[in-house]
Amino acid sequence: MAFVCVFVFVPFCAGADEPDGEKIFQSRCGSCHSLENGRNKVGPHLSEIIGRRAASINGATYSGALKDSGIVWDAGTLDTFLSAPQDMVPGSRMRLKISSPTQRTAIISYLSNQ
């Protein structure tokens, strides 16, 4: 239901209990990822991640596994990756899992506008 809420009924249910993608990003992802093009931390920057090929940022350090994955990031591939990065890309250097689907949806919708 929260999924439907976020994608279809945003104006009607942007209530206080909806997870806030920006806050989750800052607390869970921001230590390793910036949203500034060209500024890589431990992980690559995530500016304009939607439509990007995996492991395509110059100057970022990637695992061979992610380089060989052939993934193109969209809402679906990001959702699968964030739920279990090392299940989708065995050998990936990213280990953080976001097990809550509503949190993943909030993060992805936030990232879609960066």
Ligand code: HEC
């Ligand atoms: C402890 C550090 C760390 C945290 C926290 C982290 N990541 Fe990562 N992330 C990485 C690393 C390192 C890579 C590169 C993985 C590889 O090369 O296998 C990566 C790769 C990625 C990629 C692929 C980027 C590309 O250019 O292909 C995405 C998307 C991503 N992370 C999203 C997230 C999101 C969203 C969060 C928060 C929910 C997050 N990461 C939290 C370290 C982290």
